[in-house]
Amino acid sequence: MEERQLTCIGCPMGCQLQVLMDGKEVQSVTGNTCKRGEIYARKEVTDPTRIVTTTVRVLGGAVPVVSCKTGADIPKDRIFDCCHQLRDLEVKAPVRMGDILLKDICGTGVDLVATSEAAARS
Numbered sequence: 001m002e003e004r005q006l007t008c009i010g011c012p013m014g015c016q017l018q019v020l021m022d023g024k025e026v027q028s029v030t031g032n033t034c035k036r037g038e039i040y041a042r043k044e045v046t047d048p049t050r051i052v053t054t055t056v057r058v059l060g061g062a063v064p065v066v067s068c069k070t071g072a073d074i075p076k077d078r079i080f081d082c083c084h085q086l087r088d089l090e091v092k093a094p095v096r097m098g099d100i101l102l103k104d105i106c107g108t109g110v111d112l113v114a115t116s117e118a119a120a121r122s
Contacts, residue, residue: 001020001021001022001027002020002021002022003018003019003020003021004018004019004021004045005017005018005019006019006040006041006044006045008031008032008036008037008040008041009040010032010034010036010037010039010040011034011036011037013033013034013037015031015032015033015034015037016031017029017030017031017032017037017040017041018030018031019041019042019045021045024046026041026042026045026046029041029042047075048075048076049073049074049075049076050073050074050076050079051069051070051072051073051074052069052070052074052079052082052083053067053068053069053070053115054067054068054069054083054086055067055068056068056086056089056090056091056101056112057089057090057091058090058091058092058093058095058118059090059091059092059093060092060093060120060121061093061094061095061118061119061120061121062093062118062119062120062121062122063118063119065118066091066095066101066114066116066117066118067114067115067116068101068112068113068114068115068116069112069113069115070082070105070108070110070111070112070113071100071110071111071112071113072110073110074105074106074108074110075108078106078108081106082105082106082108085102085105085106086102086105086112089101089102089112093118093119093120093121094117094118094119094120095114095116095117095118096114096117097114097115097116097117098113098114099113099114100112100113100114101113101114
């Protein structure tokens, strides 16, 4: 049996979690004060995912970059692949909050979405 220590990010409490694993199977989760802690711990040790936040260049915009994020979690082991794909991405102004800047990033089925706006240069 292996024990893993995690700090929960499911809510603001930041509980210190202990996950007891038998191979790849979770046997128990302790230390959580809410149900979200157990859900987070089980997912984190078996199938970790993250939302990626970044900026991309804007062509012809009043601002040089626009902030964006993945529309959903992506597998943690694909983060660097996604960052590599985004390195040279440029979008044309105007950009509206919620616009899809890139569909199906790295074949994950998840889109990159604008989280701010970039008006066209006047």
